[in-house]
Amino acid sequence: MRKKYLTNLMAVLLLFAALSTTFAAEAPYIGPIADQTAILGQWFTYDVDAENADPPEIYSLVNAPQGMSIDATSGVISWFPNASSQGGIVTVKARNAIGESVRSFYIYLAGQIVCDNDLISYWQLDGDLTDFKGGYDGQTTTSLKDTTAMVAGGKVFTPDTRTNSYFMSVNDNGQYDFAANEGFSISLWFYSKGNYENFGDPNNQVFMARGTVADNTFFWLTGIAPTYGNKAFWQIKPKNVPAANYTTLWSNSSVINNQWNHLVVTYDGIGKVIALYLNGAKTTQSFNYGSAGFEGDGDDQLDIGYWSAHPSNLYPLNGAMDDIFVYGKAMTNAEVNEAYQDGLNGRMHCKPQDYFPIIKSVPIDTVSEENLYSYTFEAGDYKNDPLTLNDENIPDFLSFNASTGVLSGTPQDSDVGNHAIRLSASDGITTVYQDFTLQVINVNDAPVVSSNPITSILEGSIYVYTVLATDPDQDPLSYEATTIPAWLSFDPVSHTLSGQPAREDVGDHLVSITISDGQLSVIHEFTITVTSDNHPPQVTSTPATTIDNYSEYTYVMAGYDQDGDVLTYGAKVLPSWLTFDPETQTLSGTPAAANAGQNPVSLYVSDGYVETLQDFSITVNAVNTAPEVLSTPVDSAMRGSLYTYLLTAVDHQNDPITYIPAVIPSWLTFDMGSKVLSGTPGLDDVGVHTVMITLSDGQISVNHQFILTVHNWPNGIEKGESVLSRVYPNPAKDFIFAEFTGNPERVELSDIAGKLVFQKSLNPGEGRIRLDVSDLQSGVYFLRVHENGQYATRKLIIE
Known part of the structure; x- marks a missing residue:
């Protein structure tokens, strides 16, 4: 039971879904619309038929030529053009509550329609039976039904019975009489439905016929034979030719039912040939009956859609026809093809004498000032004839290509x-115009500076510059100084810059003034150069430019300032062996052998504003020099105490130095190996002694001479009472002890070169100290103890 219930429920749901799909609302859809043509001074109508619309659509025109309208309900466009320039683009919209569809097409206008002079009759069958060319309008007792056809509308000729009047006839006024040596043609479009279904089956169905079947008359007819291969035929017999001697010309191929087909039949009286064209395919046959022609007696009407003169069968057409015309000549192959192509493209056979050009583009009618305007003017020609474009009237700021x-x-x-x-x-015949108004919209423009700034001033002078600007839109302007030097001031009311630069303001100064109309601003930026009347300082001294190596160089720079400004001195370029003292303006130094050659020097003197350079080069000569003593002699000794002096010297050419103790007191000795002068003076040696040691590099000698004074101990102190009583162990390795008498002040330890390596102040009554010597290198050292301006020295060996 449950399964059956579910099955029924599913069926109901599927049915509901199907019904919902079937009745779903849809937006309208307008299919593509081919370009249309209209005739100047004639009504134009076109039915825009949107598909799928549910609910019903409402039509409107988005773009349209002047005077064109559309019925909002039916979608029928109506228009009566009255000017050659009215053609152009048409945009139509169909909309409902679900959505909308928009479609555009072009409509071309033409002037007077012109038909060929040999064309006798032309029935377009668009609504009525009017003969567009000759005025031989068709007649019918029963109105023919309209149908959509190849060239606009056509007519349905299918009757209800064999004898009723769903056909058309044209009165005989002799317009269709042709002599044997003349020619004529018939062209038409037909839509065949095949055999009749609701009554008997005639052998033939007639498109057009004239004349009767008799020996003394003529007849011709063209149509289709459904029971004979469904082929088109052209049957013809001249006047006064036996009735049985008619000629029938069949199409090469069968007619395809239920579609439009094109048929042309011709009679050529000069070439004595008949022809039949079915959809452009041609069949011909010779036809020569001498002077027999096709002249009637005034009562041979032209039948269309049947044959009224046949005694037993009217041969009515089961179908429709469109665009029928009769020529008083045999159409050429080219003319037949043109008629065929006209129908395929929906063009009427008679053509306008001239199709007017149309404007395809919609103009751009606004632009903002100072913005580029660009509009491409496009025109078209129905026949694609070349067009000449031109500007008839444009403003000066525009150009036209x-x-x-x-x-x-x-x-x-x-x-x-x-x-x-x-x-x-213009196509060379007709010129069409596009007139429109271009609006240039005003936009705010930035202010424009109209004044030229003063960009140079001498120090101490008064600077005044009034900034001037204009506004293209006449807006009020405001001025603001965003960047100015300290010596300037700016008045925003008078927008004037003013000030007086001093000497320290010499140079370039950036100035920036912002000018605004309240919306846009412009920056007026420039540079003011403050120049000076200052006189640059002068160098009045001349430097020495040569010196021997290892000789002392000294040069004092001197300058003068005409303005009395305070001068400062300095060096920009110096060799490494020279220094410059800006306070004393002194350049000094001693060049080594490595400095031989040119040594560039650049000095300057400045008054605070301008620098004057003195550039020169010192040539250092490479010469041999005497040895140089580096050590300072010990010029004091104590009676009974060991005196030592380590003499150190250098030869700048690295020559070996020879030492000669030329003058020394007897209690002194000079060790040539260690270069140590040492000895212990006695009581008799107290006093002043001259010491002179000669140093020689083998070429140049120099005397190292000094005065050595031997002092006696103060009263009450004997030698045995010396302040330094004992030093031990000696030699030492890790530490030593020194014992004192009296109140020594400090103790010093020096290496053999005289370099102080240890010093310690002593406390009063401190009679013994311990010294750590573990970090010292092995060698000879001297321990000296000072008391009351006197000292005692002991030689110490560190292992």
Whole structure:
């Protein structure tokens, strides 16, 4: 039971879904619309039929020529063009509550329609039976039904019985009589439905016929034979030819039912040949009956859709026809093909004498000032004839390129407003125009600076510059100094810069003034150069430019300032062996052998504003020099105490030095190996002694001479009472002890070169100290103890 219930429920749901799909609302859809043609001074109608619309659609025109309208309900466009320039683009919209569809097409206008002079009759069958060319309108007792056909509308000729009047006839006024040596043609489009279904089956169905079947008469007819291969035929017999001697010409192929087909039949009285064209395929046959022609007796009406003169069968057409015409000549192959192509493209056979060009583009009618305007003017011609584009009236700021159709240019502030523009397109016969108004919209423009700044001033002078600017839109302006030097001030009311630069303001100064109209600003930026009347300082001294190596160089720079400014001195370029003292303006130094050659020097003197350079080069000569004593002699000794002096010297050419103790007291000795002068003076040696040691590099000698004074101990102190009583162990390795008498002040330890390696102040009554010597290198050292301006020395060996 449950399964059956579910099955039924599913069926109901599927049915509901199907019904929902079937009745779902849809937006309208307008299919593609081919370009249309209209005749100047004639009504034009077109039915825009949107598909799928549910609910029903509402039609409107988005773009349309002047005077065109559309029925909002039916979608029928109506238009009566009255000017050659009214053709162009048509945009139609169909909409409902679900959505909308928009479609565009072009409509071309033409002037007077012109038919060939040999054309006798032309029935378009668009609504009525009017003969467009000759005025031989068709007649019918029963109105023929309209149908959509190849060239606009056509007529349905299918009757209800064999004898009722769903056909058309044209009165005989002799317009269709032709002599044997003349020619004529019939062209038409037909839609065949095949055999009749609701009554008997006639052998033939007639498109057009004239005349009767008799020996003394003529007849001709063209149609289709459904029971004979469904072929088209052309049957013809001249006047006064036996009735049985008619000629029938069949199409090479069968007619395809239920579609439109094109048929042309011709009689050529000169070439004595008949022809039949079915959809452009040609069949011909010779036809020569001498002078027999096709002249009637005034009562041989032209039948269309049947044959009224047949005694037993009217041969009515089961179908429709469109665009029927009769020529008083045999159409050529080219003319037949043109008629065929006209129908395929929906064009009427008689053509307008001239199709007017149309404007395809919609103009751009606004632009903002100082913006580029560009509009491409496009025109078209129905026959694709070349068109000449031209500018008839444009403002000065625009230019027109006739080759590309581009109208372009950039309007300025003075162009604000409306400008009438006329462009044209011509096919050489007709010129059409596009007139529109271009509005140049005003936009705010930035202010424009109209003054030129003063960009140079002498120090101490008064600077005044009033900034001037204009606004293209006449807006009030405000001024603000965003960047100015300290010596300037700016008045925003008078917008004036003023000030007086001093000497320290000499140089370039950036100035930036912002000018605004309240919306846009412009920056007026420039540089003021403050110049000076200052006189640069002068160098009045001349430097020495040569010196021997290892000789002392000294040069004092001197300068003068005409303005009395305070001068400062300095060096920009110096060799490494020279120094410059800006306070004393002194350049000094001693060059080594490595400095031999040119040594560039650049000094300057400045008054605070301008520097004056003195550039020169010192040539250092490479010469041999005497040995140089580096050590300072010990010039004091104590009676009974060991005196030592280590003599150190250097030869700058690295020559070996020879030492000769030329003058020394007897209690002194000079050790040539260690270069140590030592000895212990006695009581008799107390006093002043001259010491002279000669040093020689083998070429140049120099005397190292000094005065050595031997002092006696103060009263009450004997030698045995010396302040330094004992030093031990000696030699030492890790530490030593020194014992004192009296109150020594400090103790010093020096190496053999005289370099102080240890020093310690002693406390009163401190009679013994311990010294750590573990970090010292092995060698000879001297321990010296000082008391009351006197000292005692002991030689110490560190292992």
